[in-house]
Amino acid sequence: MSTISPRSSPRSSPRPEPQAGRGGFGRLLRAEWTKFRTVRGWVVALTAAALVTVLLGLLSASSNHASCGAGPVEVACPPPPTGPDGEAVDDKFYFVHRPLAGDGGITVRLTSMTGKIRKPDVTPGVRNEVAGLVPWAKAGVMIKESTEQGSAYAAVMMTGAHGVRMQHNFTRDMAGRPGGVSPRSPRWLRLTRAGDTLTGYESADGTHWTEIGTAALAGLPATVQIGLFATSPGDLTVTQGDLGGSVAAARFTEATGEFDQVELQGNASGAWRNDDIGVTVAPDGAEHHPGRAGRSGGTFSVTGVGDIAPAIEGPTPERPLSSALTGLILVIVVAVMFITAEYRHGLIRITLLAGPRRGRTLAAKALALGLVTFAAALPATAITFTVGGRILRDNGNAVLPVSGLTQVRIVVGMAALFALAAVLALALGALLRRSVAAVITAIAVIVVPHVLATTSVLPDSAAQWLLRLTPAAGFATQQSIPQYGHVLGHYAPIAGFYPLPPWAGLAVLAGYTALALGLAVLRLRRRDA
Structure with a gap:
């Protein structure tokens, strides 16, 4: 030396x-x-x-160079959306919503939550999907400033393995009761707005309510979007590498929430609108892994792909x-x-x-x-x-x-x-x-x-x-x-x-x-x- x-x-x-x-x-x-x-x-x-x-x-x-395809032309990769605090965020979910003018709220009963997880193919050419939910799959109710990615929001949700949660503005998370959901053991979720303060509640019977937490979203416009949503991040697997390190991979998943007894409070006028927020669009205009929603009478089915959370990859x-x-x-x-x-x-x-x-x-x-x-x-x-x-x-x-x-x-x-x-x-x-x-x-x-x-x-x-x-x-x-x-x-x-x-x-x-x-x-x- x-x-x-x-x-x-x-x-x-x-x-x-x-x-x-x-x-x-x-x-x-x-x-x-x-x-x-x-x-x-x-x-x-x-x-x-x-x-x-x-x-x-x-x-x-x-x-270090990177580019993203836009048909036959390679262009710079677009920056990720940013949240209200300036951090990079993932904001991709399926949203069934209506405008809410002024104060109000939404109450729903979630009767089931199911999903699919893509696994490595066993037979060549045969897509291997299994039923299941990843731990942070989400389905619930949301009030969001707008349908623009990164805009302020608060949501009360059921998760795949972490019980009921209230989350807002991507980085804040509050825990409700643990456990799951099924037709025999449904969960009632409620989210209300009073000015810039949003409050989340949960109930096991729709009568006795427990407050989960509150979110102060300064600067909310007079009219916001209120409704039901579902999303599901990738299935993360970490395997041992050949040299002793680790290799991480995330595979496609989706989550479906079944809702009924949907009640809106306040001036929530207009027809229900379906939006696949942040869906990936291929160069030919086709949507890659789109979400979907269905309605039969007072029952809603919402299926989503993606996540609503801070971005940590890139x-x-x-x-x-x-x-x-x-x-x-x-x-x-x-x-x-x-x-x-x-x-x-x-x-x-x-x-x-x-x-x-x-x-x-x-x-x-x-x-x-x-x-x-x-x-x-x-x-x-x-x-x-x-x-x-x-x-x-x-x-x-x-x-x-x-x-x-x-x-x-x-x-x-x-x-x-x-x-x-x-x-x-x-x-x-x-x-x-x-x-x-x-x-x-x-x-x-x-x-x-x-x-x-x-x-x-x-x-x-x-x-x-x-x-x-x-x-x-x-x-x-x-x-x-x-x-x-x-x-x-x-x-x-x-x-x-x-x-x-x-x-x-x-x-x-x-x-x-x-x-x-x-x-x-x-x-x-x-x-x-």
Whole structure:
């Protein structure tokens, strides 16, 4: 492994300043900053780490192209619809509805809920479908701002395996009573509107009602759409890959709700209208897996395909930051050399004479390195994230949108990860006092676990534990799309999902850094070299 060493000339050797230790911590900090900037190799290498992060990130983004068919012409893939809070959403369902002017509500009895699930074909050419419902299949009542995808809504529904729920604006979910539904054990569902407040209820007998929850949908228009709906997300299966990782696949499903005793309250005029919201249309104009509805007297049958939930699949904005690993390795090398060079050249005793309080001296060195690394990494990650994302979109990729606050958290968090990793590598250098050993150890505990966890090497459970228990947990700070309890997904590192929240993962890295720095101080107090 190649290492970076200071040049032997007076211009490039670290110059301890004995007078710095006789003052306060600020003088120690300035002394360490002076040491760093006077060694040209360190400055060049840190600059190279920032440039490598940017250049490789932009190159990776430039190589990612996507297009969607529109007849004989390939066009950029359309962006996903966005919900009221700006997140990407799936908004695909079959809706039987009428306009509601002002306050009002809907009450129905759901007598059954059935479905179909596509399975791998056993006989070639014979479509293999089985009866059943996926856990988050949905059928129930809804009030929606409009039939436009992504518009505000609230719904009370029966699910395939999670009982009665009230959901609104895609990301909010409230649980009602568990259990299922059948002709012998029907469920009554009710949803009412009073101004901008929507309230959901359920009942086992249509007489005694239990409130599930309320939703405040600010800015609802005077006239909204009210009615019955059904939808069913894909059947997700995760199998073990040939190399030890996992492979996820989702197959077609549909759900059918049977409703009767449909009662509307308020000014819900006009005829019932059927709309297949978000149905996929083929280039020839045919609808792919359309939903449907039927009515016989006061009984409604509604069949839907799709989901009403946050979108978690698709290109994510942090994708260009995959180049950070290469830049991080360069940072680790520089950080180790910042301490081991003093041992190799016998300058550590001079440094300790300048700062007799050895813990403060090492802390000043760590803080100086952390600050300069953060200052170099912040613009690098900002440019890579912003420009790389723009390149992805220009190349036809439908990048999932995230809030401005999430974007800031990713950029600042990745810069903090660089800084903490540098300080951890410095502490390992102070502990081991050998450049090669310290660099290898730092890469082994920071970089290697992340590579193993995010490639097709380990089972999902092993990958998740690796990113909980090692310093590589800090990479969770780059995750942009959160996990949702009411959305079935392949929540694994290989799919870009980390087992810890962003700041919790960064805290694990910070904890390892503090521990290693504490052990380095103890050793430094016992022995100079």
